[in-house]
Amino acid sequence: xxxxxxxxxxxxxxxxxxxxxxxxxxxxxxxxxxxxxxxxxxxxxxxxxxxxxxxxxxxxxxxxxxxxxxxxxxxxxxxxxxxxxxxxxxxxxxxxxxxxxxxxxxxxxxxxxxxxxxxxxxxxxxxxxxxxxxxxxxxxxxxxxxxxxxxxxxxxxxxxxxxxxxxxxxxxxxxxxxxxxxxxxxxxxxxxxxxxxxxxxxxxxxxxxxxxxxxxxxxxxxxxxxxxxxxxxxxxxxxxxxxxxxxxxxxxxxxxxxxxxxxxxxxxxxxxxxxxxxxxxxxxxxxxxxxxxxxxxxxxxxxxxxxxxxxxxxxxxxxxxxxxxxxxxxxxxxxxxxxxxxxxxxxxxxxxxxxxxxxxxxxxxxxxxxxxxxxxxxxxxxxxxxxxxxxxxxxxxxxxxxxxxxxxxxxxxxxxxxxxxxxxxxxx
Amino acid sequence: xxxxxxxxxxxxxxxxxxxxxxxxxxxxxxxxxxxxxxxxxxxxxxxxxxxxxxxxxxxxxxxxxxxxxxxxxxxxxxxxxxxxxxxxxxxxxxxxxxxxxxxxxxxxxxxxxxxxxxxxxxxxxxxxxxxxxxxxxxxxxxxxxxxxxxxxxxxxxxxxxxxxxxxxxxxxxxxxxxxxxxxxxxxxxxxxxxxxxxxxxxxxxxxxxxxxxxxxxxxxxxxxxxxxxxxxxxxxxxxxxxxxxxxxxxxxxxxxxxxxxxxxxxxxxxxxxxxxxxxxxxxxxxxxxxxxxxxxxxxxxxxxxxxxxxxxxxxxxxxxxxxxxxxxxxxxxxxxxxxxxxxxxxxxxxxxxxxxxxxxxxxxxxxxxxxxxxxxxxxxxxxxxxxxxxxxxxxxxxxxxxxxxxxxxxxxxxxxxxxxxxxxxxxx
Numbered sequence: 001x002x003x004x005x006x007x008x009x010x011x012x013x014x015x016x017x018x019x020x021x022x023x024x025x026x027x028x029x030x031x032x033x034x035x036x037x038x039x040x041x042x043x044x045x046x047x048x049x050x051x052x053x054x055x056x057x058x059x060x061x062x063x064x065x066x067x068x069x070x071x072x073x074x075x076x077x078x079x080x081x082x083x084x085x086x087x088x089x090x091x092x093x094x095x096x097x098x099x100x101x102x103x104x105x106x107x108x109x110x111x112x113x114x115x116x117x118x119x120x121x122x123x124x125x126x127x128x129x130x131x132x133x134x135x136x137x138x139x140x141x142x143x144x145x146x147x148x149x150x151x152x153x154x155x156x157x158x159x160x161x162x163x164x165x166x167x168x169x170x171x172x173x174x175x176x177x178x179x180x181x182x183x184x185x186x187x188x189x190x191x192x193x194x195x196x197x198x199x200x201x202x203x204x205x206x207x208x209x210x211x212x213x214x215x216x217x218x219x220x221x222x223x224x225x226x227x228x229x230x231x232x233x234x235x236x237x238x239x240x241x242x243x244x245x246x247x248x249x250x251x252x253x254x255x256x257x258x259x260x261x262x263x264x265x266x267x268x269x270x271x272x273x274x275x276x277x278x279x280x281x282x283x284x285x286x287x288x289x290x291x292x293x294x295x296x297x298x299x300x301x302x303x304x305x306x307x308x309x310x311x312x313x314x315x316x317x318x319x320x321x322x323x324x325x326x327x328x329x330x331x332x333x334x335x336x337x338x339x340x341x342x343x344x345x346x347x348x349x350x351x352x353x354x355x356x357x358x359x360x361x362x363x364x365x366x367x368x369x370x371x372x373x374x375x376x377x378x379x380x381x382x383x384x385x386x387x388x389x390x391x392x393x394x395x396x397x398x399x400x401x402x403x404x405x406x407x408x409x410x411x412x413x414x415x416x417x418x419x420x421x422x423x424x425x426x427x428x
Numbered sequence: 429x430x431x432x433x434x435x436x437x438x439x440x441x442x443x444x445x446x447x448x449x450x451x452x453x454x455x456x457x458x459x460x461x462x463x464x465x466x467x468x469x470x471x472x473x474x475x476x477x478x479x480x481x482x483x484x485x486x487x488x489x490x491x492x493x494x495x496x497x498x499x500x501x502x503x504x505x506x507x508x509x510x511x512x513x514x515x516x517x518x519x520x521x522x523x524x525x526x527x528x529x530x531x532x533x534x535x536x537x538x539x540x541x542x543x544x545x546x547x548x549x550x551x552x553x554x555x556x557x558x559x560x561x562x563x564x565x566x567x568x569x570x571x572x573x574x575x576x577x578x579x580x581x582x583x584x585x586x587x588x589x590x591x592x593x594x595x596x597x598x599x600x601x602x603x604x605x606x607x608x609x610x611x612x613x614x615x616x617x618x619x620x621x622x623x624x625x626x627x628x629x630x631x632x633x634x635x636x637x638x639x640x641x642x643x644x645x646x647x648x649x650x651x652x653x654x655x656x657x658x659x660x661x662x663x664x665x666x667x668x669x670x671x672x673x674x675x676x677x678x679x680x681x682x683x684x685x686x687x688x689x690x691x692x693x694x695x696x697x698x699x700x701x702x703x704x705x706x707x708x709x710x711x712x713x714x715x716x717x718x719x720x721x722x723x724x725x726x727x728x729x730x731x732x733x734x735x736x737x738x739x740x741x742x743x744x745x746x747x748x749x750x751x752x753x754x755x756x757x758x759x760x761x762x763x764x765x766x767x768x769x770x771x772x773x774x775x776x777x778x779x780x781x782x783x784x785x786x787x788x789x790x791x792x793x794x795x796x797x798x799x800x801x802x803x804x805x806x807x808x809x810x811x812x813x814x815x816x817x818x819x820x821x822x823x824x825x826x827x828x829x830x831x832x833x834x835x836x837x838x839x840x841x842x843x844x845x846x847x848x849x850x851x852x853x854x855x856x
Contacts, residue, residue, distance in 0.1 A: 023721055027578050034645055035577065131575060137722045139571035147559060147567035149463065150455050150742035217462055276728055279707045293451055293739040294565045297729035300704055301722065311721040314578035328756045 004032075006321035007042040009075035011066050011091060012082030016105055016132070017044070018055045019306035020079065020313050025055075027314070037321050043069040045082070070095045077320055079313060080104040081132075089113050096120040096128065101320040101329065103313055105132035111206035111222040114213055118332040127329045129316035134207045135160050135285045137308035138301040139315075144214045144289075145330070152292040153215045155255040157426065160207040162283035162303045163191045163198040164230050164250040168268075169281045171238050172247055178233060190283055200229035201266035204252045211287070212254035212264045218338035220254070220264055226343040227266040237421050240353060240392065244381075246270035247278040251426070263341035269424040270351055276300075277426075344401040349378070349428045351394050353421040354410060358389035362415045366391060369409045373402040378428060390420075394428050432464050434749035437471040437503035439494050439519060440510030444533060444560070445472070446483045447734035448507065448741050455742070465749050471497040473510075498523045505748055507741060508532040509560075517541050524548040524556065529748040529757065531741055533560035539634035539650040542641055546760040555757045557744035562635045563588050563713045565736035566729040567743075572642045572717075573758070580720040581643045583683040585854065588635040590711035590731045591619045591626040592658050592678040596696075597709045599666050600675055606661060618711055628657035629694040632680045639715070640682035640692045646766035648682070648692055654771040655694040665849050668781060668820065672809075674698035675706040679854070691769035697852040698779050704728075705854075772829040777806070777856045779822050781849040782838060786817035790843045794819060797837045801830040806856060818848075822856050 008024070010017055024039050032038050044057060045066035066082070069075055070091050078095040080088055080102060088109050092102050097120060104110070110117070110133050121128035131141045135158065144153075159165050163185055170181035182199065185191035197203045205225035212220035230250050241248050249271050254264045271278045276298045280286040285303030290296055302308035323329050356362050363380070370377055375398040383390040395403070403422070410416050436452070438445050452467050460466050472485060473494035494510070497503055498519050506523040508516055508530060516537050520530050525548060532538070538545070538561050549556035559569045563586065572581075587593050591613055598609035610627070613619035625631045633653035640648040658678050669676050677699050682692045699706045704726045708714040713731030718724055730736035751757050784790050791808070798805055803826040811818045823831070831850070838844050 019721070023578065027580065030580070031578055138725060139567065139575035139727075142570065142575055143567035146747055147570055147740065147743040149746040150451065150459055151739055152455065152458070274709070276707060279704060281702070291739065293447070293735040293742075295730040295733070295736050297566060297727075299567075299725075299727055301725035305723070307721040308723050311579055311719065312575065314721075315575040318577040319574055322758075323756075326756045328751075328754045330750075 004036050004325065005038045005040055006324065007040050007074055007076045008317065009043040009069040009072060009078050010041060011045045011069060011078065011080045011088070013044050013046045013053065013055070014081070015306040016081040016309045016313065018053060019310035020081065021055045021057070023307070023310050023314055031318060035318060035322060037318065037325065039317065039321060042074050043072050045069045066091050067094070070098070070100070076100065076324060077317065078102045079317060080106055081313065082106070083108065085109050085112060092117055093120050096124040096126060099124050099126055101127040101324055103129045103316040103320055105130070105309055105313055107133040107206045107210060111209040114210060115219040115335050119334050121329070122331040122333050125329055127320040127323050129320055130210070131316050132309045132312035134210050135287055136301070136303040136305065137312045138285060138287065138299050138303065140287050140299050141214055143299065145332070148289070148291060148294060151294050153256070153289060154292065155253065155290045156211050156215050156287060157277065158207070158211065158252045158285070158287040159249055159277060159280050160252050160285050160287065160303060161198055161204040161250060162285060163195065164204070165280065165285070166190050166283045167199070168230060168233070168248055168250065171233070171235060172242070175235065177235055178231065199231050201227035201250065204250060204266045208252035208254050208264050208266055211252070212262055212338070213335065214332070215254060216256045216262050216338065217332070217335060218262065219335050220262060220338045220340070224338070224340045225264045225266060228268065230268050233268050237423065240421070241270050245273050246425070247273060248423070249277060249280070257341065260339060261341040262338045263346045265343060265346060267424055269426050272427050275427050345399055347397050347399050349395055349397060349425040350403050351421070351423045351425050352392070352419060354391050354419050355417040356389050356391050357415045357417065358386050363391065365413060365415050366410065369406055369413065370395070372409070373406045374398070375402050375406050394425055432753065433466045433468055434752065435468050435470040435502055435504045436745065437497040437500060437506050438469060439473045439497060439506065439508045439516070441472050441474045441481065441483070442509065443734040444509040444737045444741065446481060447738035448509065449483045449485070451735070451738050451742055459746060463746060463750060465746060465753065467745065467749060470502050471500050473497045494519050495522070498526070498528070504528065504752060505745065506530045507745060508534055509741065511536065513537050513540060520545060521548050524552040524554060527552050527554055529555040529752055531557045531744040531748055533558065533737055533741055535561040535634045535638060539637040542638060543647040543763050547762045549757070550759040550761050553757055555748040555751050556759070557748055559744050560737045560740035562638050563715055564729070564731040564733065565740045566713060566715065566727050566731065568639070568715050568727055569642055571727065573760070576717070576719060576722060579722050581684070581717060582720065583681065583718045584639050584643050584715060585705065586635070586639065586680045586713070586715040587677055587705060587708050588680050588713050588715065588731060589626055589632040589678060590713060591623065592632070593708065593713070594618050594711045595627070596658060596661070596676055596678065599661070599663060600670070603663065605663055606659065627659050629655035629678065632678060632694045636680035636682050636692050636694055639680070640690055640766070641763065642760070643682060644684045644690050644766065645760070645763060646690065647763050648690060648766045648768070652766070652768045653692045653694060656696065658696050661696050665851065668849070669698050672820070673701050674853070675701060676851070677705060677708070685769065688767060689769040690766045691774045693771060693774060695852055697854050700855050703855050773827055775825050775827050777823055777825060777853040778831050779849070779851045779853050780820070780847060782819045782847050783845040784817050784819050785843045785845065786814050791819065793841055793843050794838065797834055797841065798823070800837070801834045802826070803830050803834050822853055
């Protein structure tokens, strides 16, 4: 190794990889002035050698063999932006075992095998950094790991999927239907042709698992996360939300109770318009953190995109390169498995919209169902008359199981024509 | 030194110091599990030994001699929460020279002598961390130093003074006058009996100097910061701002132009209601960062208060203690003096509210003044008729000097009865 040169091997050269190589080229001088580190991209692994690339690389840098990059003695640090579980997992384990620090943006890998990788990093005595894997350019993992290292974190609530936030923003501000907003998102390239991973909450769920693991220091995997998507959110739900002073957002929530159990879930929720998360628009992301002494924090920014994500990768890369030179590293260590709180036992506030018969005694019957299941009502409003009569409830904190039982029994009542919507509410 | 015990000496035991000692007590076990570090508060320097304290300390821990704490061989790390320039400056220089890492929340000291302290930390080979000095509990300094280490930062715009944000929020949401809102802030303990440091922008100016130093890697001191306070903001200004879709906020702005010069200023400004900074209410703080590749970031949270500030100090303390054990440190190094852009040459958009005669040709005369000084107009509205006629302008980007010249010449015009308000605008 020459002086302060740190040689970087990049696995994957798609959107983020190409942006990173460009950014390192543009910023190399400034980084050297500030940190004394000279970053050099020496090897880049790509799937297809013959494809045209936005970024020009010298002869001998490109290869289609990712293992060659990992094992190259002329590579000091590995950046993984190829995505997917395999072969990324095997490659990164090899790199960490060989004492090469790793920077990765791979949420799928971390949400399923993060703890195995953290352990390999600890054993290899090197960094494994992954700021870009959750909420793109937003500094989140570093604040959770470092700034809040002494904090008792209660809950982290995030808007961590830009596609669904774009769709919900369109529905809220333009009155678009879910279908039209989705089509627009697809046209603009914000949503995939098969939008399932985004709209059904799988993507946000993977990010929630990583957030929970870092915030609470115990292994949470994607399969632990309860999720509901936004495909059931209607224009009518949004109109009712507005009338009551709320926006509807797809939230990823990770929380730890006093019993130490960790609950992680993704679902649409009503957020008061005065809450900082309500003002997060379009494809922006934000993460709201509640801790015992820190109070409330929110971190806001671009959750995706080549350049913003590359900026987060570069921050990690400079950190990892510096630590490598100083022969130190920061590790999450060997994490134990989290004790997961099942969805039935999670508690929260709920909004219920019911169509009812318009005659005396209806509220008495309906409220009896709530009482039987120990759900207390924070506010109730009647809307409309006759055939259009509705009762709209917001409950106090109740368990999911009690709410599901309440919902079931309400549907059995003769006076209830339909429960048109049940949705979680935060900060009511 | 025993095993992984890190012995902490605290200078000052007011609001933040007492909260820190309490927090360390509560969180020591969790911190040890997570980091392997056992934090022990071994010495605490206070001004008055006989005063009753919220926090109980064992015999021999308290002293009124701060130098004794710094020089105590049983103290590994120094936390300074006493405030003020001297004796803090001398004490911290001694600690750093002796190879003891320092964590400080002292904005006044850093805004005036930060660069001297950074150099001493570099020479001593130890950490000097100061997350709590700017925007309290909000992770800002760490993201600027680490997450954005590779980023070309263009501008940092912050609401970094909770007192003035509380006053402006009261004026905006309750229609309170400046005087009434200030009195309320004083009653609630948010504002000092002499509110000058807050309302005239000195406090925000000191923070802006620190932000600029860290964001741009060059020395900016409090005296470099142009500042205007909020005592001139009237209820009428706020009403006009609302009508045009803006909130008025006291902003601290640090920016670096393509010529490398750094401009730092504090002043009230009109912020579009859709801008994330517009929704920062009450005594909350937030910092908005614009960078070439990262795009827009915002970090939001509690800017003051014993516990939130202590949480930020504790995050730094764990970092410094860990680095001490690993015999490493992270430094800003020896920083050169920034080249400061004088206020006259700073550019931005402006709002101007003028009372004019209601007769043909007035706009022609008025717009001639703007043209003469090379100020182009983005939008104009006439309000009222006859005696109440007003012209309200929002300009395109213009230099402060041109705007001041425009203002001067407008006041000379016969058809202009008064320029009732001129205010900067962001994101118009």
